[in-house]
Amino acid sequence: MGEEARVSDMEENTTRSNHLVDELVVDLYPLSSYYFGSRDALPVKDEIVSDRVVRLKSNYAVHGLRTCVEAVLLVELFKHPHVLLLQYRNSIFKLPGGRLRPAESDIEGLERKLASKLSINENVGLEVGECIGMWWRPNFETLLYPFLPPNVNHPKECTKIFLVRPSLNQQFVVPKNYKLLAVPLCQIHDNEKTYGPIISQLPKLLSKFSFNMMEI
Amino acid sequence: MGEEARVSDMEENTTRSNHLVDELVVDLYPLSSYYFGSRDALPVKDEIVSDRVVRLKSNYAVHGLRTCVEAVLLVELFKHPHVLLLQYRNSIFKLPGGRLRPAESDIEGLERKLASKLSINENVGLEVGECIGMWWRPNFETLLYPFLPPNVNHPKECTKIFLVRPSLNQQFVVPKNYKLLAVPLCQIHDNEKTYGPIISQLPKLLSKFSFNMMEI
Ligand SMILES: [Zn+2]
Ligand SMILES: [Zn+2]
Ligand SMILES: [Zn+2]
Ligand SMILES: [Zn+2]
Numbered sequence: 001m002g003e004e005a006r007v008s009d010m011e012e013n014t015t016r017s018n019h020l021v022d023e024l025v026v027d028l029y030p031l032s033s034y035y036f037g038s039r040d041a042l043p044v045k046d047e048i049v050s051d052r053v054v055r056l057k058s059n060y061a062v063h064g065l066r067t068c069v070e071a072v073l074l075v076e077l078f079k080h081p082h083v084l085l086l087q088y089r090n091s092i093f094k095l096p097g098g099r100l101r102p103a104e105s106d107i108e109g110l111e112r113k114l115a116s117k118l119s120i121n122e123n124v125g126l127e128v129g130e131c132i133g134m135w136w137r138p139n140f141e142t143l144l145y146p147f148l149p150p151n152v153n154h155p156k157e158c159t160k161i162f163l164v165r166p167s168l169n170q171q172f173v174v175p176k177n178y179k180l181l182a183v184p185l186c187q188i189h190d191n192e193k194t195y196g197p198i199i200s201q202l203p204k205l206l207s208k209f210s211f212n213m214m215e216i
Numbered sequence: 217m218g219e220e221a222r223v224s225d226m227e228e229n230t231t232r233s234n235h236l237v238d239e240l241v242v243d244l245y246p247l248s249s250y251y252f253g254s255r256d257a258l259p260v261k262d263e264i265v266s267d268r269v270v271r272l273k274s275n276y277a278v279h280g281l282r283t284c285v286e287a288v289l290l291v292e293l294f295k296h297p298h299v300l301l302l303q304y305r306n307s308i309f310k311l312p313g314g315r316l317r318p319a320e321s322d323i324e325g326l327e328r329k330l331a332s333k334l335s336i337n338e339n340v341g342l343e344v345g346e347c348i349g350m351w352w353r354p355n356f357e358t359l360l361y362p363f364l365p366p367n368v369n370h371p372k373e374c375t376k377i378f379l380v381r382p383s384l385n386q387q388f389v390v391p392k393n394y395k396l397l398a399v400p401l402c403q404i405h406d407n408e409k410t411y412g413p414i415i416s417q418l419p420k421l422l423s424k425f426s427f428n429m430m431e432i
């Protein structure tokens with residue numbers, strides 16, 4: 001009895017440490033191992049900031065806190081990790097993602113958004129991984145914070161960032177009004193002016209991972 | 217047979233999602249639930265930057281890449297998460313931690329450093345948790361980066377940040393030449409001038425966690 005208990009404890013420990021190591025290593029496949037296509041333009045909301053604030057306010061009155069989910073998809077190019085970013089009007093960079101519907105789970109919402117924005121079919125083996133960061137908007141017009149500031153009891157928006165491991169040979173079909181770009185972490189790092197407050201901080205959120213450059 | 221396989225898949229899925237949720241919630245106990253003591257001063261190395269560079273160079277020649285491990289210990293105060301920081305000479309803030317010995321594992325090194333700096337005994341149930349970030353020093357004098365920059369094949373130093381969950385009623389015994397301070401995330405956030413390049417970025421590395429404020 002005592003012996004049995006000890007053995008199963010050891011198994012639990014081994015499983016746990018393999019498991020943690022496993023999660024901190026990300027296999028990166030070369031950009032050339034994916035397929036990229038093009039399709040009809042996607043309607044875009046919120047082109048003016050004041051429109052966005054008005055829409056956020058009226059939505060908040062009905063549904064409360066808005067949750068957005070966004071995907072970080074990484075590929076290898078020149079032996080360095082690159083993030084896939086959607087570019088709109090040659091200037092605005094976005095991670096693929098969007099708002100959850102009422103009562104929708106993070107994972108279901110992200111799968112729906114990846115299907116609508118990049119035609120990624122959830123059945124091909126795409127792996128939505130761990131949440132790597134969250135950003136809070138305490139008031140309608142304010143800045144984003146990586147924590148809920150003290151005395152903020154009714155935040156207006158929460159954006160959750162997920163690491164998504166695309167399946168090998170994944171096909172990305174990009175709406176004509178967007179470009180899909182592979183941007184190196186070293187270019188994004190602390191470059192808030194070009195990439196905005198969330199994307200420019202991604203290298204830090206990803207820093208705990210070791211990258212395994214796969215040859216194909 | 218088919219039915220069995222399906223059930224075990226479902227169990228695997230449930231375990232996996234509980235597990236992920238579990239890791240993203242951190243129980244925070246009030247500062248007042250811990251004990252703080254004082255003891256003799258600890259000798260301090262590297263007081264001048266040029267000394268530090270000289271020591272890093274001579275160490276690199278013998279041992280190669282230096283790895284440092286540092287602990288983030290969180291407590292609750294005024295319903296907001298606070299990080300425990302060591303303050304030296306009323307101005308320099310540090311996370312408890314230090315350099316690994318050759319062939320020492322991250323966890324063993326961090327336990328040794330927590331014992332020497334805060335007299336935390338590893339047998340009382342301290343839980344060294346996940347790595348939440350890594351910072352690289354590509355050259356002896358250069359800045360830190362949250363990734364290995366392209367074309368850097370021989371980085372000089374790597375600092376790994378671990379979330380450490382102190383056991384309930386943990387006693388911290390602080391050397392007389394240091395103060396141990398509980399600093400709120402909102403004060404640390406992006407305040408590189410006061411807290412330096414690593415500590416000022418901790419709120420982002422911690423942003424994926426939800427904090428569960430425990431009443432005692
Ligand atoms: Zn896992
Ligand atoms: Zn689904
Ligand atoms: Zn776990
Ligand atoms: Zn140990």
